[in-house]
Amino acid sequence: MRFYPGLTITPTDHRFCVPTATNPVSLRPIIGPIKCPNRVTFSFKKPRATLNGAAATEDKPATAVADLSFYELLGISESGSLMEIKQAYKQLARKYHPDVSPPGRLEEYTKRFIRVQEAYETLSDPTRRAMYDNDMARGVHFAFNARRSYHHRDQVVEHKSEWKSRWQSQLSELKRRSRSKSKDEGKNMSWAARMRQQRNESSDES
Amino acid sequence: MAEPAYTVASDSETTGEEKTYTLPEIAIGIDIGTSQCSIAVWNGSRVELLKNTRNQKIMRSYVTFKDDIPSGGVSSQLSHEGELLSGATVFNMKRLIGRVDTDPVVHASKNLPFLVQTLDIGVRPFIAALVNNMWRSTTPEEVLAIFLVELRALAEAQLKRPIRNVVLTIPVSFSRFQLTRIERACAMAGLHVLRLMPEPTAVALLYAQHQQQASHENMGSGSEKIALIFNMGAGYCDVAVTATAGGVSQIKALARSTIGGEDLLQNMMRHLLPDSENIFKSHGVKEIESMALLRVATQDAIHRLSSDNNVQVDVDLGNGVKISKVVDREEFEEVNRSVFEKCESLIIQCLQDARVEVEDVNDVIIVGGCSYIPRVKNLVTNICKVKELYKGMNPLEAAVCGAAVEGAVASGINDPFGNLDLLTIQATPLAIGIRADGNNFVPVIPRNTTMPARKELVFTTVHDNQTEALILVYEGEGNKAEENHLLGYFKIMGIPAAPKGVPEINVCMDIDAANVLRVLAGVVMPGSRQPAVPVMEVRMPTVEDGHGWCAEALNRNYGATLDLVTIQKKA
Numbered sequence: 001m002r003f004y005p006g007l008t009i010t011p012t013d014h015r016f017c018v019p020t021a022t023n024p025v026s027l028r029p030i031i032g033p034i035k036c037p038n039r040v041t042f043s044f045k046k047p048r049a050t051l052n053g054a055a056a057t058e059d060k061p062a063t064a065v066a067d068l069s070f071y072e073l074l075g076i077s078e079s080g081s082l083m084e085i086k087q088a089y090k091q092l093a094r095k096y097h098p099d100v101s102p103p104g105r106l107e108e109y110t111k112r113f114i115r116v117q118e119a120y121e122t123l124s125d126p127t128r129r130a131m132y133d134n135d136m137a138r139g140v141h142f143a144f145n146a147r148r149s150y151h152h153r154d155q156v157v158e159h160k161s162e163w164k165s166r167w168q169s170q171l172s173e174l175k176r177r178s179r180s181k182s183k184d185e186g187k188n189m190s191w192a193a194r195m196r197q198q199r200n201e202s203s204d205e206s
Numbered sequence: 207m208a209e210p211a212y213t214v215a216s217d218s219e220t221t222g223e224e225k226t227y228t229l230p231e232i233a234i235g236i237d238i239g240t241s242q243c244s245i246a247v248w249n250g251s252r253v254e255l256l257k258n259t260r261n262q263k264i265m266r267s268y269v270t271f272k273d274d275i276p277s278g279g280v281s282s283q284l285s286h287e288g289e290l291l292s293g294a295t296v297f298n299m300k301r302l303i304g305r306v307d308t309d310p311v312v313h314a315s316k317n318l319p320f321l322v323q324t325l326d327i328g329v330r331p332f333i334a335a336l337v338n339n340m341w342r343s344t345t346p347e348e349v350l351a352i353f354l355v356e357l358r359a360l361a362e363a364q365l366k367r368p369i370r371n372v373v374l375t376i377p378v379s380f381s382r383f384q385l386t387r388i389e390r391a392c393a394m395a396g397l398h399v400l401r402l403m404p405e406p407t408a409v410a411l412l413y414a415q416h417q418q419q420a421s422h423e424n425m426g427s428g429s430e431k432i433a434l435i436f437n438m439g440a441g442y443c444d445v446a447v448t449a450t451a452g453g454v455s456q457i458k459a460l461a462r463s464t465i466g467g468e469d470l471l472q473n474m475m476r477h478l479l480p481d482s483e484n485i486f487k488s489h490g491v492k493e494i495e496s497m498a499l500l501r502v503a504t505q506d507a508i509h510r511l512s513s514d515n516n517v518q519v520d521v522d523l524g525n526g527v528k529i530s531k532v533v534d535r536e537e538f539e540e541v542n543r544s545v546f547e548k549c550e551s552l553i554i555q556c557l558q559d560a561r562v563e564v565e566d567v568n569d570v571i572i573v574g575g576c577s578y579i580p581r582v583k584n585l586v587t588n589i590c591k592v593k594e595l596y597k598g599m600n601p602l603e604a605a606v607c608g609a610a611v612e613g614a615v616a617s618g619i620n621d622p623f624g625n626l627d628l629l630t631i632q633a634t635p636l637a638i639g640i641r642a643d644g645n646n647f648v649p650v651i652p653r654n655t656t657m658p659a660r661k662e663l664v665f666t667t668v669h670d671n672q673t674e675a676l677i678l679v680y681e682g683e684g685n686k687a688e689e690n691h692l693l694g695y696f697k698i699m700g701i702p703a704a705p706k707g708v709p710e711i712n713v714c715m716d717i718d719a720a721n722v723l724r725v726l727a728g729v730v731m732p733g734s735r736q737p738a739v740p741v742m743e744v745r746m747p748t749v750e751d752g753h754g755w756c757a758e759a760l761n762r763n764y765g766a767t768l769d770l771v772t773i774q775k776k777a
Contacts, residue, residue: 083429083430086430086449086451087430087451087452090430090451090452090454090456091452093454093456093629093631094452094453094454094629097629097631098658098718098719099615099616099629099630099719100629101719106718106719109719110658110718110719113658114658114659114660117656121656
């Protein structure tokens with residue numbers, strides 16, 4: 001499954017973003033926002049909401065937000081700790097979550113919240129944050145929209161693989177237990193004891 | 207008390223305009239459980255559970271059909287559990303709502319002491335109550351609506367104001383189609399659904415309120431606290447992991463299953479009377495009575511096993527079938543081993559999805575009717591490696607209290623002490639995606655995505671010169687498309703003729719602040735900057751009853767001619 005870096009949520013246009021550049025490779029060091037290249041994108045605006053010019057003014061603050069780095073968006077320094085990130089995220093959620101939106105500004109708040117969410121998801125994950133920092137350091141300043149590559153979980157190398165596999169072994173153990181209902185060898189052992197035995201067996205193998 | 211109106215207020219999906227009130231109306235919280243229900247409201251300083259005329263806060267979720275007027279467990283009382291025996295009492299509707307007759311949950315409901323009939327073709331099951339020796343058909347929506355009307359009358363009488371807005375708790379496993387059925391039942395009862403809250407997230411909100419109050423009192427830092435919430439009622443089992451700080455409850459992961467107390471009960475019934483399903487198959491008046499007797503006796507035994515180590519079951523089912531047996535707790539636990547194992551795997555899965563280590567969990571909360579079962583408590587405390595469970599929540603009232611708090615928050619009520627300074631950041635309980643890559647389910651919005659959300663994926667054609675593509679939208683966790691709930695489908699037409707793999711079909715899914723799902727699909731040809739055809743935007747779910755066979759019919763008509771595949775990563 002592939003995510004296109006150019007796929008964007010554009011705040012200004014309705015329905016389609018007409019690309020102004022044709023640089024589909026997101027790693028090219030371009031200063032300034034990359035417009036989505038050759039990709040269909042959908043904006044938040046539903047057609048009925050953009051029937052007049054009012055939408056353009058309403059979008060202005062959101063456009064400004066789009067140029068901010070994730071750190072600027074969360075209002076923290078680039079050396080900010082995980083705790084600061086979490087705190088900033090919750091504070092901004094209280095400010096921009098659509099549930100606290102004044103009537104009539106729901107879409108704007110929704111957009112903002114999704115941005116804050118993306119910044120939080122990127123910076124709260126050590127791997128994704130490192131990738132993001134790396135690009136920032138090389139002067140690659142993506143528009144908010146072009147950062148898709150950071151935020152798809154499946155694409156991120158799972159650094160906690162050891163931790164994950166431990167969970168998975170527990171899950172598969174549970175599955176195994178429910179399969180083998182018969183009174184087999186492990187009957188008199190506790191689950192933990194069997195887990196330990198299994199772990200010893202697997203470490204012997206390696 | 208006023209005569210309760212049992213007639214359906216409106217047959218349309220939304221009810222007509224009501225009078226406007228000068229004061230902001232505080233939405234009430236309702237927890238309609240599979241076996242029990244309750245109603246609560248924020249009274250200005252705290253949550254108050256409303257009691258019925260018999261002084262009960264927790265009422266039974268059943269409706270008895272007698273003559274022309276059905277009555278529910280809110281207003282009337284079963285003279286005796288024995289009223290179940292007549293076949294006129296319908297219950298467990300929360301398990302059946304929005305399900306088709308091929309669903310295993312529907313099949314598991316066929317030995318209830320009323321009629322649940324299946325044709326196994328993917329349509330609504332036939333549900334009926336036995337009234338004066340006639341099967342009177344009903345629907346889960348109707349039964350829930352009767353119930354909601356009674357709850358509404360109860361609240362209106364006590365609060366002395368009309369009730370319109372409600373926050374309802376729902377199981378995590380409800381599909382979007384089932385949510386529309388719940389909304390329909392509310393509309394039939396003249397209620398407007400302000401929010402549908404997954405049960406453990408309502409508990410999480412109540413927990414956030416507790417933490418907020420505690421931090422006010424201690425002037426503490428209000429640092430982040432992680433809680434695991436395990437909720438097991440009669441029909442469903444849900445787990446949530448939430449990170450709470452400063453009144454914000456962030457749902458990090460949800461896990462769900464359709465196992466519950468009902469499964470424990472049925473396993474025990476089978477254990478006590480191994481051939482029970484065959485004995486009761488014909489659903490005659492006598493069989494229904496036997497079935498209900500066995501059910502009542504088994505339920506009673508399970509309740510007693512929560513405090514006693516063994517119980518004596520003595521029941522005469524008639525027709526010479528008598529059960530006289532001592533059942534001990536170990537036996538009960540062995541009979542239900544698979545249910546408890548499923549509970550364990552749900553907790554582990556939820557912790558894994560939340561990327562939280564057990565050691566980091568600050569509080570473990572168990573709620574729901576099954577929380578009284580010692581084995582359930584044990585398995586949760588063992589996996590979470592805790593000695594003590596969170597105190598300060600009534601396991602049967604936590605969900606409805608959370609719903610009432612949400613009702614006040616969502617109604618814009620301010621509390622001078624900051625007790626309503628709360629926010630829940632919800633996550634999607636199920637993945638939403640489309641059928642692609644053959645018969646696979648390809649999620650576009652994965653499970654546990656923070657809401658509101660907007661995600662896109664690009665697909666392409668599988669045939670040369672393929673001009674049309676079918677978008678089948680599913681919700682669920684199965685790898686194969688048909689293992690999931692079909693939410694809707696539409697066809698993209700006018701794809702310019704091109705070799706397979708060239709046209710880019712962008713599928714975007716958008717869940718807005720009101721939890722409305724929109725699916726957008728557009729086509730772009732390489733080198734072009736404009737969409738080749740107008741973009742389609744469809745609000746889902748669009749599928750009405752009988753969704754079980756829609757996908758099959760489409761498959762029969764079109765086969766793989768209109769298929770899509772995900773675009774492969776170019777090396």
